[in-house]
Amino acid sequence: MSTNRSRSGKKFWTDWKTISVIAVLIWSVVNLFEIKPNAEYKEMLRMADLSGTALHAEVIEKVKKLPGWEKYNEYQKEDAIKREYDDAARGNNVQPIATIRGYKLFTNLKLGLDLRGGSQLLLQALPAPPVVPEITPQVMEGVQNIINNRINSLGVSETIIQRAGRDRLIVEMPGIKDPQQAKDRIGTTALLEFKELGFSSEGIPLWKDTGLTGKDFKRAAATRIGGSNSWQVEFEFKPEGAKKFGDLTKRLTGQYIGIFLDGQPTDRGADGKPVPIEHYPGVRVNEPITGGRGQITGSFTQDQALDLMQKLNAGSLPVPVRILEERSVGATLGQDSIEKSVIAGGVGIAAVMIFMVLVYGLPGLIADLALILYTLATLAIFKAIPVTLTLAGIAGFILSIGMAVDANILIFERTKEELDQGRNIWQAVENGFGRAMSSIFDSNVNSLIACAVLMMFGTSVVKGFAVTLAIGVAVSMFTAVTATRTLLHLIPASWGLFGHKPAGTQKKKVMTKEAV
């Protein structure tokens, strides 16, 4: 601790602490708040509302307007499209604050599923012996890619797919409007198989594998049959598949081939469900098909045909998956939670501020200013990283407010003691800070240890809480210590602190810490 500090105004303004406090304030405000003309703001919301094909069309239209688009190479184009998609998703996470003369003031904090609605699924890949007796990292990679393809084909933006443990995937789909559709799409293996009729050892007729599956497809497309309401899925084989298919159809000309999806006939009955396997006649092969093309006609509706097409194009899963956990939150509940959290947070902060002023008077007000800086800085960091705010995360943030205030209370109590012992105000403040520092530091390190453990072992909900609490604790070390100290020195000495008026002249002897 340095001992002899002047309190001349000049030094105060060139002190690094003052500069850093002002810098943090400016950075937080600039980073946290955004201003856009109303029209642009509305456009952002409109883009965020689009999904699937409509969104894709808009994105393509926008990138085509970029200067020099024609000269872009494939990578640059892909990059530009991805950026446009990200931009479109931004509108999903805006919190309007005010409208000023045709301009909208808003923040852009990322909200979790529980606050904006959406679905989270926990999937488990199941081993499928004899082909895949064990779930290896390679198998999981395949599963992840295919699930990714399938969800992308739904047009859900901002989907996050993460591996969890050895055989699990977490799929987060914020803002998804139809979780059922996604689950139907994800949960099926989507293995298309061609089978021939044979007999079991007891002489019962049954469908037997031919080794030809949808994995041999190059692509599939859903088309309408003539002018009817019925749809079919046309497919095209890869070269080897085309050869196998040619051989098979040559061998079975005049007989029947069964087409199965995940073990169920692709033909649909009147109820829209697959026909029972006992009643499935299969498809008659009229002549050998050597061109490698064919179609699956199963009296599909448009939706069913499109769904099958997308599943086939996304590929089949190497192993079956099952949904271990589903958590879906409707937008209504999300909205309700946000409103309640904002009110609770506001009331909580206000109550703490009033408490501080009641207990400490003017220094309490300074702690409040530090608290405002703390709130701005923490939220700005949440936005910059970005931290996805969940309900538990907000709880962590609000708890960290309590801890931020704690640092100030520690400092003020120490300063009071120093004043009681007859130090002058400047010295009391400096000593108060110096002595409180070790307990502030030790106690916060301990909170950070708890946060680190929560981040390592916790579920995603718990992690959200730990991250906000940890950031809060770290920021509070700065705001509560540096900001409060800087502001405290701004109080004219003649006003006194905590009811201690300076006795007589200010320029008394300056005590060093060693003299205490």
Add this chain to the structure above:
Amino acid sequence: MSAHKNIVDIVKYRSIWLGISLLLTLPGLVFIGLCYQKYGAPLKPGIDFTGGSILQYQFERPVELEQVHKVLEDAGFAGSQVQQASISGKPAVVMRTKSIDSETEKRALDQKLETELGPYKQISVDKVTATIGPELLSNGLLALFVTFGGMVAYITYRFKFDYAICAIAALVHDVLVLIGVFAALGYLFQTEVDSLFISAVLTVIGFSVHDTIVVFDRVRENSKSVGTKIIDPVTNEERKKTFGEVANDSVNQTLARSLYTSLTVVITLLALFLLGGVTTRDFVLAMLIGIISGTYSSIFNASCLLVWLREKRQGAMQKKSLKTA
């Protein structure tokens, strides 16, 4: 050094302070036992641990809970619980059922609800299969022990090993109080604990140690004056200052801070509890209980124990030196 007037005496009334702690923890232990009998676990486990589903639906037409219950029973979900809730001021129905394992089962139930009770909006759906419960629990316990270990190591490094032991003892007290209260709530009001509860416990641990460290920091600073000559206030004789007196002074010097800090945290948590979302209410309640208990234990238990440990050791050392003499 201290012109401070001591408000509490942690050394003289030691048995009272520890007695209060026993009074707080013993009933909790009884309820933990009762929960074991009733649920086979120390607390009533929620669907995160046992598997099961919580469906929150908002029906367009007003429905009786009895009707919903009947539909669930007909659909093969006997033993389900149905409760009334309120989302954005509109009534909603919360259904707790056994685990719905397949999508077909869920769809059949949804269809049946719609045909019998009319259209509805799904407010939230939580479906958990029973497989991850044990893993969640073992992860939670592992987290607990790693936290303990990390804190003991840190406090031993910054303070001394016996400080760490006392901080951990105070913290075990807080966890016991918290678990005891939730065992009672679970036994009496069917309050369930979920994975958020584990993080509430871990946060309480963090806060409790945070609080204890502030007191210990003072003890560490003041302990330099152990052995200095003071005038005994009662007998007016000159004698050496004991560790107990130092600890007592330290607790009293940090008393205002301990209370003020806890008050501010309690204020923010109370705001969350009363005004915040329903989803986190039990979580916030757990933190409230833990933090109030944490404040008590860091003032009255941690330093008490430290003094007791030091006195014991001193006694042993004195005996030893007497023997050698």
